[in-house]
Amino acid sequence: MAGNHKNSEHSCEFPAIANCETHGREKHTVVSDLDGTLLRGRSSFPYFALVAFEVGGVLRLLFLLLASPISGLLYYFISESAGIRVLIFATMAGMKVSNIKSVSRAVLPKFYSSDLHPEAWRVFSACGKRCVLTANPTVTVEPFLKEFLGVDLVLGTEIDSWKGIATGLVKPPGVLVGSNKADALLKAFKDMSPPELALGDRKTDYPYMKLCKEGYIVPPAKAELKAATVDKLQKPVVFHDGRLVHKPTPLKALITILWIPVGFLLACLRVAAGALLPMSVVYYALWALGVRVYVKGTPPPPAKKSTCQTGVLFISSHRTLLDPVLLSIALGRPIPAVTYSLSRLSEILSPIKTVRLTRDRITDANMVKKLLEEGDLVICPEGTTCREPILLRFSSMFAELSNELVPVAMSTKMSMFHGTTARGWKGMDTFYFLMNPSPAYEVTFLKKLPYELTCASGKSSHEVANYIQRMIASSLSYKCTNFTRKDKYKMLVGNDGIVDIGNRKVAEGKIMGC
Numbered sequence: 420m421a422g423n424h425k426n427s428e429h430s431c432e433f434p435a436i437a438n439c440e441t442h443g444r445e446k447h448t449v450v451s452d453l454d455g456t457l458l459r460g461r462s463s464f465p466y467f468a469l470v471a472f473e474v475g476g477v478l479r480l481l482f483l484l485l486a487s488p489i490s491g492l493l494y495y496f497i498s499e500s501a502g503i504r505v506l507i508f509a510t511m512a513g514m515k516v517s518n519i520k521s522v523s524r525a526v527l528p529k530f531y532s533s534d535l536h537p538e539a540w541r542v543f544s545a546c547g548k549r550c551v552l553t554a555n556p557t558v559t560v561e562p563f564l565k566e567f568l569g570v571d572l573v574l575g576t577e578i579d580s581w582k583g584i585a586t587g588l589v590k591p592p593g594v595l596v597g598s599n600k601a602d603a604l605l606k607a608f609k610d611m612s613p614p615e616l617a618l619g620d621r622k623t624d625y626p627y628m629k630l631c632k633e634g635y636i637v638p639p640a641k642a643e644l645k646a647a648t649v650d651k652l653q654k655p656v657v658f659h660d661g662r663l664v665h666k667p668t669p670l671k672a673l674i675t676i677l678w679i680p681v682g683f684l685l686a687c688l689r690v691a692a693g694a695l696l697p698m699s700v701v702y703y704a705l706w707a708l709g710v711r712v713y714v715k716g717t718p719p720p721p722a723k724k725s726t727c728q729t730g731v732l733f734i735s736s737h738r739t740l741l742d743p744v745l746l747s748i749a750l751g752r753p754i755p756a757v758t759y760s761l762s763r764l765s766e767i768l769s770p771i772k773t774v775r776l777t778r779d780r781i782t783d784a785n786m787v788k789k790l791l792e793e794g795d796l797v798i799c800p801e802g803t804t805c806r807e808p809i810l811l812r813f814s815s816m817f818a819e820l821s822n823e824l825v826p827v828a829m830s831t832k833m834s835m836f837h838g839t840t841a842r843g844w845k846g847m848d849t850f851y852f853l854m855n856p857s858p859a860y861e862v863t864f865l866k867k868l869p870y871e872l873t874c875a876s877g878k879s880s881h882e883v884a885n886y887i888q889r890m891i892a893s894s895l896s897y898k899c900t901n902f903t904r905k906d907k908y909k910m911l912v913g914n915d916g917i918v919d920i921g922n923r924k925v926a927e928g929k930i931m932g933c
Contacts, residue, residue, distance in 0.1 A: 433625075433634040436538050436618065438659035441545035447615035449546035450604060450631055453560060455620035457543060457568075458534045459640035463503070463555055466527060468667040469508040470559060473842075474514050474524045477679050483509045499623060500594040503554050507578060507594075511556075512587025519558055525842060525911040526661035528563040534666070535647040539618055539637050543568075544651070546616060550607070552573065552600045552627060556589075563678045569653040585818050601626035657807055657902060658910045660841045662851055664833055675835065682835075684856035685709075689853040693744065694770050699751045701770070709857045711832075714749040716864030719825055720885050721752065721795060730795040731867075732787075732821040736810055736891050737799035738831045739838040740765060740848045742859070747771050747798055747860040748829060755790060756797045757783075762846035782815065787820050797827075800884060802904040804839045810888050810898045811904070818883035822875045824868040826887045828894040832859040841911040863894055 455461035464487060472480040486509035494502025511519060543549060550572040551564050557575035564570035577590040592599050604627045608614065608924070617624075617631035620639070649655050665671060685708070692704040703714055714839035719731050733754065735742050743756035747770070755772040766773055774790060776783045790796050800813040831838070831852075838852025852858055868887065874880055885899075892899045 424620050433619075433628060433636045436542060436635040436637050439542045439616075439633075439635045441542055444542075444545045444616070445547045446547040447546045448550065449616040449618065450541055450550045450552060450614045450627065451539065451543055451618040451721070452600075452620060452624050453551055453564075455639070456618050456624070456637045457536055457539050457551065458531065458708055459536045459644060459646060459716060460534050461620070461639070462507065462668075465666045465668055466530065466555070467506050468672050468832060469530065469661065469663065470514075470519060470522050471510045471662060472667065472672075472675075473526050473661050474518045475510075475677055479510070480667075480672055481676050484669060484676065487669060499554070499596045500599075503594045507556060507576070507589060508587035511578060511585040511742050514585045516558065516578075516583050516585055519556075519578075519585065520562075520769065521912070522661070523559045524562040525659060527559060528567055529656050529659035529661075530666050531560075531563045532567060532649060532652060532656050533646055535652070536637060536640060537645065537647040537651075540568075540647045540651060542616070542618065542635065544653075550604075550614065552595060552604060554594050554596045567652050567654055567656065572687065573608060574600075574607060586869060597623045598626050600624070601630060603627075604630055656885060657805075657809065657900075658815060658841075658907045659806065659811070660843075660911050662836050662838060662840065662843070664835055673796055678835065678856075679854070682856070683850065685851035686850045690768055690849060693748075694768055698747055698753050698770065702751065705748070710853070711857060711859035712745060712748060713859070713861040714864075715861065716866075718750055718864040719867060729821065729823060730793065731823045731825050732791060732817060733795065733797040733825050733827050734813075734817060734887050734891075735797055735799050735827040736829045736895070736897075737801040738806075738829050739852055740845070741838070741852060742799060742829050743797045744769065744771055745829070745860045745862055749864075754795050754797050755833055756799075757787060758788070762844070764846035765849060768849065773792060775890045784816065787817075789823055789825075805902075805907070806837065806839065808895070809900050809902070810892045810895075810897050811907070812901045813884040813888045814881040815884035818874050818878075818880040818887075822868075822873040824867040824883070824887065826868070826890050826894075828861075828863040828865060828891045830861045830863075832861075834858075843907060865890055865894060 450808045451457050468480060468483060471483040486505055490502040490505040493505060549570045551570050553560055553575045555575050556578050557573055558578060560575055561573045564573050576594045579586045579588040579590050589721040595603060615633060617628040617634040618637060619628050620637045659682050689708050689710060692708060693701050696704050705712060733746060735746060747754045753771040755774060757776050758773045759776055761773055800817055801811040802814060805811055835854045835855050838848050840848060848907050870876055872878060872886060874883055888899050
């Protein structure tokens with residue numbers, strides 16, 4: 420395979436990508452680097468840091484941070500390959516390859532997609548066949564590139580493993596940089612015509628760029644350059660996992676490491692305040708401890724047992740495990756919640772009554788009706804949490820159980836840690852949410868559903884559920900979707916959210932709908 424880039428005297432000088440025309444490239448093949456080319460950022464440290472923290476925890480992140488100066492010195496004074504080998508070893512040595520793959524599928528795509536270079540993506544997405552050459556480990560980048568960018572071929576650094584455990588070393592031919600990229604491209608296209616288009620961002624990309632018919636350089640991204648919007652992707656990143664809210668640059672990684680012990684002690688204090696103090700004063704105690712709770716709308720008064728009035732069924736959107744707790748704090752009185760598979764630790768610490776459902780429709784319906792006879796109740800019909808500004812499909816069974824329905828719109832703000840997980844131990848969800856320096860919750864009580872819109876007036880349960888979903892979505896400026904808990908768990912952990920516990924099967928979600 421040979422290139423025919425014009426002006427061979429200056430074969431290492433390529434025009435800027437802004438000069439590249441995209442019309443008529445549907446049958447062309449494009450080859451691109453990743454960091455600094457398809458992505459605005461040139462540093463791969465944040466993505467190694469994400470794998471380190473999500474698989475190995477804070478100590479592994481600290482080890483990677485301490486190793487990064489050594490990596491930098493080797494990068495500048497020895498070779499790019501030597502620097503990247505240090506990052507790979509510090510991040511992955513001793514990890515299960517399956518855990519690395521899990522993080523790569525569930526965590527990294529969200530961060531990669533938020534850093535997509537708009538100009539590079541404009542050209543890259545115009546081509547019919549797409550190939551990426553990268554020094555990053557193939558195992559970490561392949562899920563994002565193939566699923567969300569429609570890449571056909573990923574040529575990256577292959578990590579070595581023994582009995583499913585990463586050794587921290589790399590397989591031959593080593594780290595894919597410089598001439599190794601050109602060799603990999605030659606091997607991949609040995610029986611085909613050369614690719615029509617190559618994209619790169621530095622001189623070390625020139626060897627493979629010269630093998631293609633055209634080559635364009637992506638200039639260093641300026642601070643004001645915004646990433647390509649998610650609607651430009653082949654498919655949006657709807658579900659994602661991981662504890663960290665922001666991409667961990669070295670400085671942010673250091674701040675996170677230093678904050679975790681302080682944040683954990685603060686979270687314990689906040690948990691104690693919620694669990695031990697009367698519900699009527701928890702609102703003020705949490706504000707004093709930095710947890711912001713904003714209440715909007717007018718909630719209904721508590722049911723009067725003397726008049727045989729049944730309780731109100733609060734229908735809440737589901738953002739974290741704490742939704743029913745924050746609803747109770749907003750009301751100033753404890754409201755029971757129905758749950759599936761709530762961790763034992765969360766049950767012990769919960770300041771409100773939690774009732775486990777059995778997943779048997781008749782049994783659960785009778786249980787909910789009995790609870791409503793005793794007073795108010797909260798339920799989250801999405802069945803699991805979602806971080807994006809969307810609502811999952813509402814389970815409709817709740818609409819058959821009561822005509823006293825009050826929708827509640829929940830929204831959260833977290834600056835450092837996510838308070839939900841699909842892969843990790845859910846017993847830590849509450850602590851991670853409360854480890855944020857100043858987490859915020861907004862609880863909006865919407866108007867009680869009119870009688871003519873309930874099942875008692877002849878509406879089907881599905882109509883009622885869809886109407887309430889639209890009400891809450893409109894209040895939050897979210898989108899309604901038909902995604903379900905099964906969709907989320909299949910994407911993030913590779914199952915439908917059901918796990919075996921003893922002789923029974925339960926959902927892996929937390930506060931769940933019927």
